[in-house]
Amino acid sequence: MAKYFDVHPDNPQQRIISNVTDRIRSGALVAYPTDSCFALGCQLGNREGMDRIRSIRNLDERHHFTLVCQDFAQLGQFVHIDKDVFRAVKAATPGSYTFILPATKEVPRRLLHPKKKTVGVRIPDHVITQALLADLGEPLLSSTLLLPGEDEPMTQGWEIKEQLDHVVDVVVDSGDCGTEPTTVIDFSGGEAEIVRRGAGDTARFE
Structure with a gap:
């Protein structure tokens, strides 16, 4: 049974944030809000958590997981x-973009990605996500909370x-965070390729 945390959207209670990150370090799979929609997340080295996300979303091995980072310095540790x-990228962050x-x-x-050796990264502009990342001290391995057969991500914590x-361990709720996933920009070939149009404005990449 998932533990439910109701967090203040502007002034997240540190006690709750620390409780959540302690659970993440202990292997928990978390549903949490971002600046585009809810996401599923776990610790970077949590192999079981990654497999659980694949199972919940019915994803194959070609799916790009996202490393949700606190800031640009952290992002730079994980991508070239x-x-x-x-x-x-610097001009578009923080914001609703995955690169x-x-x-x-x-x-x-x-x-x-099995062939490209690439990974998705983003820096969210969201108070709760930033609080979690600051307390955790490392990126969250994440994927949009979009269930198989659904056109839109889930938006309500309850x-x-x-x-x-019975398939996640923690639900963090701070109110409605929208239904539109991030805009995905592929820079692996050196130039911007818009893979998915979403919450972030694509004009700067066209």
Whole structure:
């Protein structure tokens, strides 16, 4: 049964945030809000957590998981970014964008796209996500909470708790966070390729 935490959207209670991150370090799979929609997340080295996300979402091995990072310095530990791409990504963060980039050796092989050796990264502009990341001290391995057969991600914490009670360990709720996933930009080839149009404005990448 999932543990439900109701967090203040503007001033998250540190006691609750620390409780959640302690559970993440202990192997918990968490449903949490971001600046685009709810996501499923676990610790970077949590192999079982990754498998559980694949199972819940019915994902294959080609799916790009996302490393949700606190800031640009942390993001730079996990992906290779050349000068031109650096400027483009820096200008769009924090925000509702996921960038696909060549991964560094800091990223476990099982998280990489099997052929491209790339990984998705993002820096969210969301108070709760940032509080979790600051307390955790490392990225969250994440994927949009979009269930198989559904057109839109889940948006209400209580519904997530009700529907996924036996497949996630923690639900963090801070109110409605929208239904539109991030815009995904693939920079792995050196130039911007828009893979998915979502919450982030694509004009700067076209």
